[in-house]
Amino acid sequence: MQAVSRLMTPVHAARRGRPPKTLSQRDEGNRRRDLIQRAARLFREKGYAATSTRDIAASVGMHSGSPFYHFESKQFLLFTVMCDGMNQAKAKQSEVLAKMRLARVSPEQLLYGLIRHHLEILLGADKDFIPVMLYEYRSLDAGQQQVLADMQHDYEADWLPVLKKLHAQKRLHTSVKWARLLIFGALNWTVQWHTMREGVSQAKQLDTLARAALDLFIHPASPEVAAS
């Protein structure tokens, strides 16, 4: 996930003759990562337009002009947040799928796993990234939107075989095309209303929610249809 984002980053370390600093304790990658992390949180909490580059600089202890040493523009920082988020989400989803396939679980369990993981991405510890992508899309330029659209397409592609199987089994009574859009909608919208309760483990709360979603979308197996 780092690879892609670094590729897309115009590095300007060479610009405006600056001593290379030989990687002291605060090396460049860390500061850059800090900026991305804090920007993600601020963008999620206040929105992109309402967050100033000064807010971001202050939140990592920099002065107002310094973020522009790491990022050519505020928009590019937003784009980087989104790309990093997507790469991370896609990588984790692949892991989840690989594990389930080894365990030879049913299509229903596969869909549960995908839903559960997607909720983790939206509401879990790293929740600052994908929600920003979902809700600040229009702040990107056309080219950046295209890049992210392709990444989203890849991410959702993993869901299609599972949905197709469930549709073939008559456990999903909507075409795969509509089901995908509506299911992602229901999940993505949780960002708007879900808050973690105190005293219950986060994992359990996400389990419950994932189960509720699955039960809403997937019809019970009719007795004569065997699994897989």
Add this chain to the structure above:
Amino acid sequence: MQAVSRLMTPVHAARRGRPPKTLSQRDEGNRRRDLIQRAARLFREKGYAATSTRDIAASVGMHSGSPFYHFESKQFLLFTVMCDGMNQAKAKQSEVLAKMRLARVSPEQLLYGLIRHHLEILLGADKDFIPVMLYEYRSLDAGQQQVLADMQHDYEADWLPVLKKLHAQKRLHTSVKWARLLIFGALNWTVQWHTMREGVSQAKQLDTLARAALDLFIHPASPEVAAS
């Protein structure tokens, strides 16, 4: 719906001694309505923070300071857009429900009607209002958010008896609490991806989408359970 929004509007026609103008062809209400209409569209298209009051003024042919004659602040204009939208949506929904109740339709048909109407609100001719409310909520202050939360609660209250009935009939396999949140999510998210196709009537496209949503959420009636 006008009533409430007018009530909440601090009228300052009396401020800064201005000749009352005796309602010429461009009377005050029309200009005010124009502002609300155009602001709603700009807020939806570009976002609240990214829309300047100058943009709004220009789009109705006013000069930059003039919107503040009608609205005490940009934020209050946003709030008015949302309130007008909610009042309109609630009123139309009540009509839809009243008609269906007269026709004594089934709970399934009731839910279809509610979904169909909600999609109309989100994607139909007046689509500039509720989407702004859904996506710019955080730009309001706490008091305004509370007012709108109450209105939304009223709006959604109409859905609960229908969902309860379907749950009792085992046609909805998720608790009413979760179902409401997830269903509204799936519908509200359509704003993000739905575009009208050319050559097909808008009504038909919304029918199709409403049907797809209903089929996703509601399980087929088991043979032994009679309607209602």
Add this chain to the structure above:
DNA sequence: CCTACCGATCGGTAGG
């Protein structure tokens, strides 16, 4: 509702 304007803030840059 227009004119003319203010103070604040913003993204971004030159130079070191």
Add this chain to the structure above:
DNA sequence: CCTACCGATCGGTAGG
């Protein structure tokens, strides 16, 4: 990465 700064834009207001 800091210092010092610029031009642009923004929400909002006084006065008519």
